[in-house]
Structure formats: structure tokens, C-alpha cells
Amino acid sequence: xxxxxxxxxxARGIDYFLISFTDLFGVMRAKLVPASxxxxxxxxxxxxxxxxxxxxxxxxDSDMFAVPDPDSLIQLPWKxxxxxxxxxxxxxxxxxAQAPRNTLKRVLADAQSKGYRLKHGVECEYFMITPExxxxxxxxxxxxxxxxxxxxxxRRYDVISEICDAMQTLGWGPYQNDHEDANGxxxxxxxxxxxxxxxxxxxxxxxxxxxxxEKHGLRATFMPKPFADLTGNGCHAHISVWSPDGGMNLxxxxxxxxxxxxxxxxxxxGLMAHATALCAITNPTVNSYKRINAPVTSSGATxxxxxxxxxxxxxxxxxxxxxxxxxxxxxxxxxxxxxxLPAAITAAGLDGIERSLDPGKRLDINMYAEAxxxxxxxxxxxxxLDALRELESDATLAEKLGSETVSAFLKLKMxxxxxxxxxxxxxxxxxxxxx
Numbered sequence: 496x497x498x499x500x501x502x503x504x505x506a507r508g509i510d511y512f513l514i515s516f517t518d519l520f521g522v523m524r525a526k527l528v529p530a531s532x533x534x535x536x537x538x539x540x541x542x543x544x545x546x547x548x549x550x551x552x553x554x555x556d557s558d559m560f561a562v563p564d565p566d567s568l569i570q571l572p573w574k575x576x577x578x579x580x581x582x583x584x585x586x587x588x589x590x591x592a593q594a595p596r597n598t599l600k601r602v603l604a605d606a607q608s609k610g611y612r613l614k615h616g617v618e619c620e621y622f623m624i625t626p627e628x629x630x631x632x633x634x635x636x637x638x639x640x641x642x643x644x645x646x647x648x649x650r651r652y653d654v655i656s657e658i659c660d661a662m663q664t665l666g667w668g669p670y671q672n673d674h675e676d677a678n679g680x681x682x683x684x685x686x687x688x689x690x691x692x693x694x695x696x697x698x699x700x701x702x703x704x705x706x707x708x709e710k711h712g713l714r715a716t717f718m719p720k721p722f723a724d725l726t727g728n729g730c731h732a733h734i735s736v737w738s739p740d741g742g743m744n745l746x747x748x749x750x751x752x753x754x755x756x757x758x759x760x761x762x763x764x765g766l767m768a769h770a771t772a773l774c775a776i777t778n779p780t781v782n783s784y785k786r787i788n789a790p791v792t793s794s795g796a797t798x799x800x801x802x803x804x805x806x807x808x809x810x811x812x813x814x815x816x817x818x819x820x821x822x823x824x825x826x827x828x829x830x831x832x833x834x835x836l837p838a839a840i841t842a843a844g845l846d847g848i849e850r851s852l853d854p855g856k857r858l859d860i861n862m863y864a865e866a867x868x869x870x871x872x873x874x875x876x877x878x879x880l881d882a883l884r885e886l887e888s889d890a891t892l893a894e895k896l897g898s899e900t901v902s903a904f905l906k907l908k909m910x911x912x913x914x915x916x917x918x919x920x921x922x923x924x925x926x927x928x929x930x
Contacts, residue, residue, distance in 0.1 A: 498565035500537050503578075504530035510576040514541040516561045516584055517595055517698050519904050520549035521779070521832040526561070527577075537563055540585060551593060551903030560585045567695050572661035573707055581695045592899035595834035596694070601897060602838045603690055606845055611745065612737045613841050616687030617697050620728040620829060621704055621717045622679045623651060631679025631722075632713050640794050641678050648674040651681065654711045658683060658704055667696060676794050677725035687733060689741070690837040697833035717829030719778070720785040724793045727786030728829035734840060735821040736762060747820030752857075753807060754819020763805060763822060764854040765847020766814060766840070770803040770826070772889035774875055774882040776839040777827035779908065781915050784878045786828050796863060800825055803873040804858050811862035813875070826875075835896075835904075842895035880912050 503509065512533050515525040526541040540560030545552035552559075561582035569579045583600070584591035591597060606613060623632045636647040648655070655672050662669040668686030675682045687693065701717055708715035720727040735746045736758070748756035755763075766773070778787055789797045798810060805814035805822075815823040827836055846852070860868050876882040883905055886892065893901040 498568060500533045500563070500565055500568070500578075500580075501530065503565075503568065504533060507570055507578070508576060509570060509578040511578070512536070512563070513577060513579045514561050514563050514582050515579060515698075516543075516548075516582045517832065517834060518549040519551075519593065519595060519832070519835075519900075519907055521595075521830060521835075522549060523698060523702055524548050525579075537565065540582065543584075545584075545586070545591070549907055550591070551906050557587050559591060569665060569695075569699055571706075572664050572703075573657070573710060579699060579702075581698065592897055593903040595832050595838070595900075596691075598897055598900045599691060599694055599834040599838040602841050602895065605895070606736075606841055607739055609845070609849075610739055611845065611848070612739050612741055613690040613837060613844075614687055614735050614737055614741075615690055615693050615837055615840070616685070616733045617693060617833075617836075618682055618684060618729065618731040618733075619697065619700055619704075619717065620675050620680060620682045620730065621701075621715050622677070622721055622728065623654065623681065623708060624679060624714050624716055624721070626712070626714050628714060628716070628721075633679055636678045638678070640676075641674060641680075642676045642794065644674050647678075648672075648681075654708060654713065655681065655683070657711075658707050661703060661707070662700075675726070676796075676798055677722070677727075677792070680726065680728070687735075690841065694833045694837055697836075701833070719780060719783045719828035719830050720789065723785070726792045726794055726796075726798055727789065729786070729799060729825065730827040730829050730831050730836070732824045732827055732836060732840060733817075733821055734762075734824060734844070736844070744820045746822070749819070753816050755816060755822075758848060759820075759822070760854055761848045761851050762844035763814060763847065764852030765843040765845065765850075766822075766824065767803055767805065767854045768847065768852055769843035769889060769892050770813065771873060771876055771882070771885040772892050773826065773839050773843055773886075775879075775886035775908070776835050776904070777824075777831050778876075778882065779832065779879075780830045781879050781912070783828050783830055784876065784882075787826070787875055788877055798825075799828075800862070801875050802862060802866060802869055803875065804862060804869050805854060806858050806860070806862075809859065809861075811860075812858065816857075835900075838896060839892070842892055846891050846895060879908070879915075883908055883912065
């Protein structure tokens with residue numbers, strides 16, 4: 496039985512609802528709706544002009560309606576009189592095919608029809624920076640290897656604990672918080688779940704972290720590489736595929752190599768085959784390629800991949816097998832769209848299963864020191880344009896994600912690339928002004 500949002504508002508003391516959607520660039524959009532109007536909004540949706548967000552639309556297009564999913568309701572822990580709702584987009588009575596949440600639901604439904612149910616978790620790294628965005632917020636956080644530093648962690652206790660308490664209140668099962676590899680960088684982990692649930696939580700988590708940081712006079716950023724000399728913000732995805740009822744992990748096999756089943760290795764084969772095209776979605780900004788193709792950072796390692804390889808419990812590869820029954824895809828960064836990320840992973844993995852793709856031999860080497868031993872391994876794209884061209888040429892991924900989604904994404908991202916190319920940097924002026 497669907498949740499009655501009007502009754503829920505009365506029971507929980509909710510005065511307003513944020514009816515929200517995430518556009519193709521991963522930007523969260525919303526309208527603030529009084530609880531007195533939620534009954535009609537729950538049926539008809541909140542109206543938006545699609546061209547005003549990062550969607551491939553024009554000012555001449557019809558109104559777009561965001562119909563809230565009652566099951567996604569989250570009461571803002573730091574402002575409990577407001578409820579947040581993830582919404583699905585409709586136009587002229589039809590689903591908006593290019594909308595990221597609609598895309599994910601469509602891909603997951605296809606997987607479910609074939610006997611597969613994706614579950615995943617994400618590790619969302621972020622920096623706490625000054626409000627101006629020009630430096631980390633903690634001037635005392637200066638160690639060359641600051642990862643897990645207790646003092647730097649506890650200096651941000653008020654913010655970190657409030658975010659973690661919020662996740663506990665919401666029932667997400669948070670289980671650890673740490674200072675990450677870069678100065679000013681943090682990571683907070685919570686339990687994995689069905690892909691759509693995790694995607695909604697991922698989207699909300701980014702909004703929540705930024706909001707609570709602002710409340711404390713700070714600024715949080717998930718930008719892939721906000722500081723050239725520091726480790727970037729990854730968004731590692733932990734992936735497993737289950738039976739349709741969620742009762743059996745289809746990646747787990749006690750007799751399989753490293754506890755992974757044949758189905759799991761075929762899924763991995765799909766990730767390997769489509770990795771360079773996946774980059775356009777997992778690493779969707781110009782700045783992303785300063786993380787996955789970075790020189791050594793001040794801590795001594797980038798912790799990010801640059802080659803299409805996989806290994807065991809080895810963080811120098813694109814895919815890590817940390818234990819039986821799951822993979823960790825280390826490719827994605829903090830700019831990855833919370834909905835397109837699992838959609839693309841599912842699409843690539845399903846192709847691997849359907850075609851029984853072989854991921855190749857596991858490499859038990861240190862890719863940061865012995866990359867020359869990975870003979871024949873493909874390199875990841877060097878920049879956003881290369882990644883977009885890889886996605887453009889991957890017909891299989893486009894078919895599984897939906898041609899409307901991929902064509903809209905490519906069009907807008909190509910425009911973004913052209914906008915970037917129209918700007919001169921200070922480096923160019925310094926090095927080429929007198930050539």
C-alpha cells in the first residue's frame with residue numbers, strides 16, 4: 496500500500512516537502528511544496544521547465560512534472576519539518592526517457608526480468624573547505640600522510656558526528672567515518688542496499704553533507720580533484736548481483752576463484768569491455784581526468800586507476816575483489832551522477848553476462864610500480880572528450896541505457912567540453928605567451 500503523504504505529514508510534523516529530481520549533470524533540483532498541497536502534487540507532480548535544468552530540452556517543450564516516489568521519503572534530520580522526496584519525471588503523460596532516475600529504473604527492470612537484482616554501496620569522499628573554496632578548512636591538517644589521523648578527524652567531530660547521527664536516524668546503517676588520504680578529506684560509509692535505494696541515498700547524502708557543513712560555517716565539495724597536489728575524491732562502488740527475490744548472491748561461489756562465481760566474472764567481463772565508455776559517466780567532468788590520470792600526490796599515491804585492470808585485494812587496479820561475492824569498482828569520482836552510475840554499471844555487467852565475456856587474467860601486481868607488466872591492458876581516457884567519444888561509439892551501452900539518455904548526455908557534455916575549450920588558463924599564458 497502506497498504511503499499517504501498528507502497523512503504522513505500530519506503524523507511526522509512535516510510542514511513542507513522538497514519534491515526533487517537529479518538532472519543529467521547530477522545537479523539536484525527541487526520545489527518546496529507546503530504539506531497542504533502534497534495530496535495533489537503526489538498525483539499530478541510538481542511542474543518544472545525542463546530547459547532550465549541540465550536536460551536536453553528547449554523553452555518550447557511542454558511542462559515537465561516531477562511525480563514523487565512516496566517510498567523515498569526522507570525527513571531532513573537537521574530540519575525535521577521538511578520532507579525530501581525523490582521524483583520521476585513525466586512530460587505529456589509519458590516518462591521522460593533521458594531522466595537519470597527513470598533511466599536507472601528502466602535498466603533495473605530489464606535486469607529483474609532476466610533474473611538479476613543489483614545491490615550496491617558507495618564510498619563518497621569529500622573535502623571540508625573554506626566557504627570561499629580556495630583551501631581546506633583546517634589549517635592544522637598538514638601531515639603528508641594524513642589518512643586516519645585522529646586529531647584531524649576529531650577537529651571536525653561536530654560536523655562528522657551530526658552527519659553520522661542523521662544517517663543512523665534515517666536507518667541507513669552507517670558503520671565508520673574516517674579522515675581520508677588527502678588533507679581536509681573525509682569518507683563516511685553506510686550499508687549497501689538495492690540499487691535504487693542506494694542511488695536515492697547517494698543523491699540525498701551529497702545534499703545533506705553540504706547542508707550540514709554550511710550549518711557549521713564550512714563548505715563541502717565532492718569535486719573530483721579540487722587541489723592539484725592532493726588525492727582526489729573517489730566514489731568507489733561495491734557491486735553484487737542477487738536473485739530477483741534478493742535471497743541469493745549470484746556473485747558468491749565458495750568454489751570459484753576468490754569466491755566469485757562464473758556469473759560474477761562474466762559481469763566483470765562486461766565492466767572491463769565497456770570501461771573506457773563507462774568513464775564518460777563515472778568520470779563526467781573535465782576535472783575528473785586530473786584524478787584518474789594524476790601524478791603522484793603529496794601522500795605518495797593517487798589511489799585511483801589509469802588502466803583497465805582488475806586484481807584481488809589490491810587498490811592499485813580499476814576493479815578490486817576485496818572478498819567473496821562482490822567487486823569494488825574504483826573508477827568513479829565524486830561528480831558521478833548517483834543514478835547514472837548504477838545504471839551504467841548494470842548495463843555493462845548485463846552485457847557481460849549475456850555474452851559470457853571473459854575479464855581476462857587477474858593481475859597480482861602493483862599497478863603504480865609495475866604497470867609495464869600489464870601487457871595489452873587498455874588505458875583509461877586521458878580527458879573528457881576522449882571518454883565522450885568512447886561512449887559515443889559504444890552502441891551496446893547506448894542500447895541498454897537508452898538512446899535518449901545517451902544522446903542527451905553526449906550533447907550536453909560536448910557543449911560543456913566546447914565551453915571549457917573556449918577558456919584560456921593562466922598556465923597557457925605563462926608558457927605560451929612568448930612562443
